Each structure stands twice: as C-alpha cells, then as structure tokens.
Amino acid sequence: MNGGQDLGGQMGFGPVRPEPNEPIFHGDWEKRVLALNVAAGAMGQWSIDESRHARESIPPADYLSFSYYQIWLAGLQNLLLQHGFVTRDELTEGKPSAPPRPPKRVLKGEDVPAVLRRGFPYERQAQAPAKFSIGDSVRTTVIHPQHHTRLPRYARGKLGVIERVSGCHVFPDTGAQGQPETAQWLYTVVFTGPELWGRDADPTTRVSIEAWESYLEPA
Amino acid sequence: MSGHHHHHDHYHDHDNHFTPIEARVKALESLMIAKGYVDPAALDAIIDTYETKIGPRNGARVVARAWSDPAFAARLKADGSAAVAELGYGGRGGEHIVAVFNTPEEHNLIVCTLCSCYPWPVLGLPPVWYKSPPYRSKAVIDPRGVLADFGVTLPQGQSIRVWDSTAETRFIVIPMRPAGTEGWSEEKLASIVSRDSMIGTRLAVVEAQS
Numbered sequence: 001m002n003g004g005q006d007l008g009g010q011m012g013f014g015p016v017r018p019e020p021n022e023p024i025f026h027g028d029w030e031k032r033v034l035a036l037n038v039a040a041g042a043m044g045q046w047s048i049d050e051s052r053h054a055r056e057s058i059p060p061a062d063y064l065s066f067s068y069y070q071i072w073l074a075g076l077q078n079l080l081l082q083h084g085f086v087t088r089d090e091l092t093e094g095k096p097s098a099p100p101r102p103p104k105r106v107l108k109g110e111d112v113p114a115v116l117r118r119g120f121p122y123e124r125q126a127q128a129p130a131k132f133s134i135g136d137s138v139r140t141t142v143i144h145p146q147h148h149t150r151l152p153r154y155a156r157g158k159l160g161v162i163e164r165v166s167g168c169h170v171f172p173d174t175g176a177q178g179q180p181e182t183a184q185w186l187y188t189v190v191f192t193g194p195e196l197w198g199r200d201a202d203p204t205t206r207v208s209i210e211a212w213e214s215y216l217e218p219a
Numbered sequence: 220m221s222g223h224h225h226h227h228d229h230y231h232d233h234d235n236h237f238t239p240i241e242a243r244v245k246a247l248e249s250l251m252i253a254k255g256y257v258d259p260a261a262l263d264a265i266i267d268t269y270e271t272k273i274g275p276r277n278g279a280r281v282v283a284r285a286w287s288d289p290a291f292a293a294r295l296k297a298d299g300s301a302a303v304a305e306l307g308y309g310g311r312g313g314e315h316i317v318a319v320f321n322t323p324e325e326h327n328l329i330v331c332t333l334c335s336c337y338p339w340p341v342l343g344l345p346p347v348w349y350k351s352p353p354y355r356s357k358a359v360i361d362p363r364g365v366l367a368d369f370g371v372t373l374p375q376g377q378s379i380r381v382w383d384s385t386a387e388t389r390f391i392v393i394p395m396r397p398a399g400t401e402g403w404s405e406e407k408l409a410s411i412v413s414r415d416s417m418i419g420t421r422l423a424v425v426e427a428q429s
Contacts, residue, residue, distance in 0.1 A: 006332070007352055013356050017348060027241070036244075036248060043256060052333075056334075085256060092246070093246070095250060102255075103256055107257070110264075150385045154360075186386055197360055205379045205381065207380075
C-alpha cells in the first residue's frame with residue numbers, strides 16, 4: 001500500500017543526523033517494545049509481512065510523527081486486536097478481562113538463543129523454473145495495491161536488469177494476507193539513477209531492489 | 220495503582236514518573252504476561268541478546284577475515300549466509316546474507332526504504348538514523364548527499380551502488396582495506412571497521428596516531 005512507510009525519493013526531511021555514541025536503546029520502554037514484538041511474533045500467529053502491514057497501516061501523519069518503537073508498539077497492538085488476543089479495554093487497563101486465546105506457541109526464555117540463532121529462513125522449494133536469468137532486461141509493473149507490497153513506488157514502471165537470482169522466497173503481498181507459504185522467484189534488479197529519477201539524476205549512481213517474479217515483465 | 224490518589228507514598232510517586240508511552244508499554248507487557256502470551260524470561264533473554272551478544276563487532280570480524288583470507292572472501296562473495304556461519308553468526312534478521320564489496324570503481328550503500336531491514340546477526344540492531352525518514356528517503360535519490368551528511372566524499376570517478384532491502388535478503392558492505400594495514404592481525408584489522416562502514420555511510424580508515 002502507498003502508506004507512510006514508502007519513503008524512497010521523498011524530499012524535505014532534511015539531512016541525515018548521525019548520533020555520536022548512540023545507545024542501543026533510548027529508554028527502557030524501547031527494549032520492552034522490541035522484546036514484546038519478537039516474542040509475540042514467535043507465537044506464530046502472523047508473518048513478518050503481516051506485521052509490516054500492521055505498521056504501514058498507521059495513518060501517514062501518525063507514522064511520520066511517531067518514533068520508530070512507537071510505530072512498533074502501535075503495530076503490535078493492532079495485530080493483537082485483529083487476531084482477537086486482546087480487547088481495547090484490556091489494552092487500556094493493562095489487565096485481562098476476557099479469557100486468553102491460546103496461541104500456537106509461547107517462546108520460553110531458555111529457548112531464546114536457539115530460536116534466534118536458527119531464524120526463520122524464507123526460501124522455499126521452487127514449483128516452476130525461474131522466468132528470468134541474469135542479464136535479462138525487465139520492466140517493473142505499475143501497481144498500487146491497497147494491501148501490502150514490497151515494490152516501492154519509486155521503482156514501479158521502470159526498466160532494469162536482472163543481476164542476481166536468489167531462489168524462491170515467500171511472497172510478501174500474499175504472505176501479509178494469511179498465506180505465509182506462497183513463494184515466488186526473487187531477483188535483484190538494478191536500475192540506473194536517470195531511469196529512476198529522470199534526466200537531472202546522477203548518472204554514476206545505480207539502485208537495486210529485491211523483486212519477486214510477479215513484479216516483473218520482460219522488456 | 221490508579222485510583223489511589225489520596226496516597227502520597229513512594230509507589231504513587233514512582234508511577235507518576237511514567238510518561239504516557241512508558242505507561243502504555245507497561246500495560247501491554249503486563250497484559251501479555253497475564254494472558255500467557257509471552258514468557259517474562261524470554262523478554263529478558265531477547266533484550267540481553269541484542270544488548271550484549273549481537274552487535275557490529277560480529278560484522279567487523281567478518282570484514283577482517285575477508286581482508287586477511289582471500290579464500291574466505293571468495294566464499295563470502297559466493298554465499299554470504301554460509302560464510303558468516305563459519306564464524307558462528309546467522310539467524311533471525313539475517314537468514315539470507317549478501318556481502319557487497321567496495322572497489323575503487325564502485326562504493327556500496329545499504330538502505331531499507333520501506334521499513335528497517337538490516338543484517339541483525341552481523342550488525343546488531345540498526346541505529347535511529349538508519350530507520351529515520353531522512354535516511355530512508357534520501358539514500359536512493361541522493362546517495363552522495365547522504366555521504367556528505369556523514370562527512371564522506373568519494374574519489375572522483377567512483378560510482379555508487381545503493382541496495383534497497385525490499386526482501387529478506389540482508390546486505391553487509393565490505394569496505395576497502397585501508398593502506399598501511401599490511402601485516403596486521405585480524406583482531407587489529409577488526410578494530411578499524413566501524414558499523415557505518417559496513418552500511419556504506421563511512422569508509423574504513425586508519426586513525427592518525429597522536
């Protein structure tokens with residue numbers, strides 16, 4: 001969706017401000033939000049793409065005024081509400097008033113190192129050969145879906161070249177909509193600066209995105 | 220706790236120190252624990268992992284190994300996840316790692332314009348600026364401007380390649396080994412590899428000895 005998250009090429013945010021000796025967290029609550037997101041994700045009730053969609057569904061004005069972990073907090077609350085794990089009253093009160101909905105799994109403290117170390121690989125068995133090969137010219141599709149997509153606005157309808165074929169990966173657009181195992185071929189597609197940004201762009205700059213097969217057409 | 224406004228004990232005072240966001244997070248955490256969705260010990264273990272065990276020193280070791288061992292560098296180029304696993308790194312937020320090597324012809328920069336994708340197992344959690352609108356918006360349209368914000372000017376003739384992390388692929392930049400580091404141990408080499416040089420917003424440099 002064309003939400004507040006799709007920032008590539010927007011102007012007016014000012015310079016990047018590196019923070020000297022920045023801490024890992026800027027407050028205890030940020031640690032708790034990170035840990036709650038990771039632990040809740042491990043319940044196995046939603047995919048990484050559904051959680052991204054929950055964050056990008058925050059209205060743009062809020063998204064841009066929230067700090068990063070505020071966005072994560074709002075996204076987690078939305079997921080818990082949508083999946084029926086909590087009610088609005090419970091979120092306000094901070095204590096249960098409805099019976100819990102038993103999750104698929106609960107991540108135990110002693111299992112954390114092994115689970116983080118293992119991760120959640122996203123490559124899947126291919127069902128068909130890849131449509132494109134390294135060196136092929138492709139054009140990205142022009143789509144503006146209401147749902148989640150990982151094709152950024154700045155890279156739609158653009159001419160690029162396939163540079164890497166990464167195997168078959170879980171497809172975010174459907175993965176965010178309750179089909180966490182649908183997979184497509186994934187490619188690195190590289191564009192020149194002028195193709196993306198027009199005639200005044202720096203010709204010595206190239207940008208690539210990671211694009212699933214249905215984002216691409218032969219060119 | 221609330222509803223005890225007539226008390227002026229230290230608990231009450233302590234509660235009043237919570238900002239609205241702190242109070243909301245506390246409420247959510249209490250609720251999720253009470254409903255049995257999260258194990259408090261897991262929350263602590265997750266925080267401990269990213270505060271003390273996983274950070275950019277992991278990535279610096281990868282770079283130092285790549286600088287000192289051409290065979291490792293070749294394996295890293297061919298299959299990033301497998302090569303970093305040789306050093307014991309991998310997993311959540313870095314299941315599919317791709318290492319991109321700076322050359323005199325081309326400098327690499329990584330970004331996630333859509334959220335905050337970042338190679339957690341080798342670089343730890345991303346800094347605030349990496350997740351911020353200024354970086355995410357500007358990196359793809361004006362990467363030289365981003366480098367200028369960091370005080371970096373590339374040599375004439377070096378082009379820039381920006382990698383937008385729109386999938387679960389996670390990139391790590393292998394900076395160029397600076398001159399004057401011949402014969403250095405891997406440990407000493409790792410000490411001059413900054414986190415930002417593995418994002419591509421700075422270069423690896425030998426600090427002048429004072």
